[in-house]
Amino acid sequence: MASESARACSAAEAAFRVPYANARRRRIALVALDAGAAGLAARLAEQGFPRAVSLPAEASGGAWLEALLAPAREVSGLLAEADHLFLLASAEGDAAMAGAVADAARERGVPVSAFLVAPAAADDGTLARPLSRLRQVAKMLVVARDEADVAAVLTALRA
Amino acid sequence: MLRREQNELLTRTGPGTPMGRLFRAYWIPALLAEELPEPGCPPVRVKLLSERLLAIRTLEDEYGLIDEFCAHRGVSLWFGRHEEGGIRCPYHGWKYDVTGQCTEVPSEPEENGFCRRIKLTNYPLVKIGDVLWTYMGPPEEQPPLPEWEFCRVPPEQTFTSKRLQECNWLQAMEGGIDSSHVSWLHRGALNKDPLFKGAKGNQYNLNDAKPVFEVVDAPGGLFIGARRNAENGNYYWRITPWVMPSFTQIAPRGDHTVHGHFWIPIDDENCWAWSYDFHPTRAIRPEERQAMKEGHGIHVTYVPGTYRPAANKDNDYLIDREAQRRGETMSGVAGIAMQDASLQESMGPIVDRTKENLVSTDNGIIMARHRLLRAAKALAEKGVLPPGRDPEHQRVRSAALVLPPDASFKDAAADALRVREGVRHATV
Numbered sequence: 155m156a157s158e159s160a161r162a163c164s165a166a167e168a169a170f171r172v173p174y175a176n177a178r179r180r181r182i183a184l185v186a187l188d189a190g191a192a193g194l195a196a197r198l199a200e201q202g203f204p205r206a207v208s209l210p211a212e213a214s215g216g217a218w219l220e221a222l223l224a225p226a227r228e229v230s231g232l233l234a235e236a237d238h239l240f241l242l243a244s245a246e247g248d249a250a251m252a253g254a255v256a257d258a259a260r261e262r263g264v265p266v267s268a269f270l271v272a273p274a275a276a277d278d279g280t281l282a283r284p285l286s287r288l289r290q291v292a293k294m295l296v297v298a299r300d301e302a303d304v305a306a307v308l309t310a311l312r313a
Numbered sequence: 314m315l316r317r318e319q320n321e322l323l324t325r326t327g328p329g330t331p332m333g334r335l336f337r338a339y340w341i342p343a344l345l346a347e348e349l350p351e352p353g354c355p356p357v358r359v360k361l362l363s364e365r366l367l368a369i370r371t372l373e374d375e376y377g378l379i380d381e382f383c384a385h386r387g388v389s390l391w392f393g394r395h396e397e398g399g400i401r402c403p404y405h406g407w408k409y410d411v412t413g414q415c416t417e418v419p420s421e422p423e424e425n426g427f428c429r430r431i432k433l434t435n436y437p438l439v440k441i442g443d444v445l446w447t448y449m450g451p452p453e454e455q456p457p458l459p460e461w462e463f464c465r466v467p468p469e470q471t472f473t474s475k476r477l478q479e480c481n482w483l484q485a486m487e488g489g490i491d492s493s494h495v496s497w498l499h500r501g502a503l504n505k506d507p508l509f510k511g512a513k514g515n516q517y518n519l520n521d522a523k524p525v526f527e528v529v530d531a532p533g534g535l536f537i538g539a540r541r542n543a544e545n546g547n548y549y550w551r552i553t554p555w556v557m558p559s560f561t562q563i564a565p566r567g568d569h570t571v572h573g574h575f576w577i578p579i580d581d582e583n584c585w586a587w588s589y590d591f592h593p594t595r596a597i598r599p600e601e602r603q604a605m606k607e608g609h610g611i612h613v614t615y616v617p618g619t620y621r622p623a624a625n626k627d628n629d630y631l632i633d634r635e636a637q638r639r640g641e642t643m644s645g646v647a648g649i650a651m652q653d654a655s656l657q658e659s660m661g662p663i664v665d666r667t668k669e670n671l672v673s674t675d676n677g678i679i680m681a682r683h684r685l686l687r688a689a690k691a692l693a694e695k696g697v698l699p700p701g702r703d704p705e706h707q708r709v710r711s712a713a714l715v716l717p718p719d720a721s722f723k724d725a726a727a728d729a730l731r732v733r734e735g736v737r738h739a740t741v
Contacts, residue, residue: 159626159629160626160627160629160655160658160659161626161627163479163480163626163658163659163661163662164662165661165662165663167661168662168665171661171665176670177670180670238673265673267673274530281721282719286719289525289527289718289719292525293526293673294525294526294527294528294673294674294676295525295526295527295528296528296529296676296680297527297529297530297723298530298680299530302683302687303683306679306680306682306683307676307680307683310314310315310671310679310682311314311672311673312314
């Protein structure tokens with residue numbers, strides 16, 4: 155029988171592939187690490203992607219604890235449910251919180267990927283800091299010149 | 314995951330399709346030069362982008378690629394006879410020159426000029442390196458001739474083969490930009506294949522089956538970097554360029570030749586997997602060339618008289634379950650090329666991407682698809698010519714190198730990632 159040999163890769167035999175769903179819906183958490191990334195996250199949410207938690211770019215000054223507390227709780231809640239974490243960063247920031255968020259993800263067994271979205275004009279010096287920090291924590295890092303890449307990847311991963 | 318309409322758009326390359334229009338914006342490999350070995354040699358039937366064509370080399374040593382079928386009553390000109398100035402259909406004697414122009418219709422009076430009104434579709438056919446290249450797009454948009462390094466080095470430094478792959482071009486090409494499968498599927502070959510073994514980089518590969526990936530834009534497409542741990546906190550990087558629409562170059566290993574591929578649609582359910590090996594600074598050694606001819610590395614052996622692999626779906630790819638059990642091969646299929654092809658063909662003629670479950674290591678594939686979709690739409694809807702046509706976009710190299718942990722591979726390896734004539738490639 156054709157279906158019992160490698161010849162079963164025909165179009166006709168493809169019609170007999172098991173039609174049932176082969177995966178449950180994946181839950182992807184998005185965390186924006188700076189103001190530029192927060193803007194991107196807001197635009198993604200308008201397109202129907204999961205709402206991101208936006209962290210303050212830096213945790214300093216007198217009210218740093220208050221500034222961090224609420225988003226930190228949100229991140230914790232997200233990670234409790236998430237199958238995968240995407241960090242969003244832009245050339246505007248230095249991804250200072252990347253390590254802390256990734257540590258929390260790792261403790262919960264959530265794999266981490268990252269997007270650094272930077273315009274083509276962004277020079278290497280500007281990107282060096284966030285790139286270095288994201289590289290230390292992300293299993294997969296995309297340096298994108300076009301934020302449409304982020305939507306394309308999230309769509310492809312069924313976010 | 315792709316939506317059904319996106320999958321259709323990317324995989325259909327016949328005349329009038331957006332992706333077909335995109336492929337027709339480039340010079341693409343059509344035949345090996347060895348297929349038309351001398352002036353007046355037998356013509357060759359060629360199907361490309363779902364068009365049936367005939368490649369000819371005239372008695373005057375001109376190459377041509379024309380509609381396979383006589384304009385009279387549609388017989389195949391493959392049966393044609395070479396004569397001075399062109400090829401003659403044996404049925405009623407209609408004669409065509411290398412441009413497809415009919416130059417003689419014996420049954421019609423010469424003075425009525427009937428033959429001048431008959432012209433077959435034709436495309437340019439140009440020999441560069443071991444390859445005959447064609448351009449199937451609008452003549453006014455024809456780009457400069459290809460500048461890929463593998464076909465521009467001296468003949469003794471290069472070797473090219475092709476093999477029939479019985480599935481859509483896209484799933485074949487996606488295998489070429491998916492570096493994460495190498496540590497699994499080709500694990501057994503890294504230390505045994507004569508064209509791969511012995512490189513220090515192989516140990517980095519085998520010691521770390523979970524590379525970290527970075528994908529960055531390149532003028533003609535993407536650079537896909539796979540990072541593994543090396544000594545002293547440094548990283549071993551393997552960097553693969555992908556240039557639109559379907560060129561890849563595998564990161565090198567030691568002083569071995571550099572390998573790479575083109576995937577060219579024959580029709581929507583078959584493609585040519587073109588495989589090249591070259592060395593930028595030295596001749597390919599006789600034993601290396603022999604190994605390539607014997608199907609090692611990324612090449613295959615054939616069903617005699619064809620470019621169909623000897624291991625194919627009709628013989629279950631000569632699967633060897635004992636070798637699989639012993640761990641010599643992961644899939645039981647021998648040879649790097651057929652390990653890839655067998656699995657990619659098993660996906661079906663056009664894989665249903667609505668059902669796939671990609672993971673983050675597939676980001677190179679995702680971004681390549683995104684660029685192809687974007688370029689195909691821009692060309693179809695706005696006439697924007699796509700990246701990868703500029704010879705500068707083609708003058709790229711793969712690289713394997715060890716870099717400090719905080720270095721951006723694209724910047725730190727900038728010199729290594731472009732062609733420098735007479736300079737060896739960056740390799741570990």
